[in-house]
Amino acid sequence: MAGRKLLQFERVGFQYDGRDILRDLSFDIAAGELLVLLGPSGCGKTTILNLIAGFLTATSGYAFVDGRVIEAPGPDRGVVFQSAALFDWMNVADNIAFSLRCAGRPKVEQRAVAREMAALVGLAGHEAAFPYQLSGGMRQRVGLARVLAARPKMMLMDEPFAALDVQTREALQEEMLRLRDATGCTIVFVTHSIEEAVFLGDRILLLTEARRGAFREYQVSLPAPRWTPENRLHGDFLALRGQVYRDMRARQAA
Numbered sequence: 001m002a003g004r005k006l007l008q009f010e011r012v013g014f015q016y017d018g019r020d021i022l023r024d025l026s027f028d029i030a031a032g033e034l035l036v037l038l039g040p041s042g043c044g045k046t047t048i049l050n051l052i053a054g055f056l057t058a059t060s061g062y063a064f065v066d067g068r069v070i071e072a073p074g075p076d077r078g079v080v081f082q083s084a085a086l087f088d089w090m091n092v093a094d095n096i097a098f099s100l101r102c103a104g105r106p107k108v109e110q111r112a113v114a115r116e117m118a119a120l121v122g123l124a125g126h127e128a129a130f131p132y133q134l135s136g137g138m139r140q141r142v143g144l145a146r147v148l149a150a151r152p153k154m155m156l157m158d159e160p161f162a163a164l165d166v167q168t169r170e171a172l173q174e175e176m177l178r179l180r181d182a183t184g185c186t187i188v189f190v191t192h193s194i195e196e197a198v199f200l201g202d203r204i205l206l207l208t209e210a211r212r213g214a215f216r217e218y219q220v221s222l223p224a225p226r227w228t229p230e231n232r233l234h235g236d237f238l239a240l241r242g243q244v245y246r247d248m249r250a251r252q253a254a
């Protein structure tokens, strides 16, 4: 994708207790791109996301957002976790509008944005419900809407659908691609599902040995609009899924 570079990692290293978790990791993300980080448990996916979010700081090298070194979390980068960390004492609308309330925006605006975002994620009519009244999939939708309401340049998603049943998961994958078309948001999406990676990604980084800064890279080319469920049966989808699977297995056997 030919766009302005929104994120750049230049030989980023990260250590926990003197142990290399990432070493000399270099990659970049264009504005509007959906990049998937794929890899086995413990390979460093969440660590990379935390570095982008500004929750962690690189121990060597540089990570840039919009040309500036990442030093702290910021409203330009919204994070969606595996299970939506909602405020249980607030209804759906107040959860969604939380960032606007923090920014001191007027109540009317908070309500309007909450309604707009609820509709965008398929929760119209549920604004007054409380989190305990929602299913897991609905909670994830609220989490998504809450991040979208802050209008971030970049969404960082750490296995946001991993805990959901297959039907809900597929529906949310498709919806996320629609949202992405509607908002033009740049997305970094972490998963260890090859299928999810190929369905969602414009590009996939298969982290083989993040400890050594190594990854394999795949460009995904599937027909637009990307959210059509038929893409799951497309020849290119099946071929790439097979290729990534073989590469992953070969890696594990090596």
Ligand SMILES: Nc1ncnc2c1ncn2[C@@H]1O[C@H](COP(=O)(O)OP(=O)(O)OP(=O)(O)O)[C@@H](O)[C@H]1O
Binding pocket: 016, 017, 021, 039, 040, 041, 042, 043, 044, 045, 046, 047, 048, 192
């Ligand atoms: N707070 C911590 N202190 C020390 N080591 C840590 C800490 N957090 C993570 N690690 C180590 O860093 C490595 C990478 O962890 P990370 O959470 O980034 O992996 P991951 O790819 O997200 O795994 P998963 O798919 O299981 O979520 C792991 O080996 C883990 O043991």
Ligand SMILES: [Mg+2]
Binding pocket: 045, 046, 047, 158
């Ligand atoms: Mg993780």
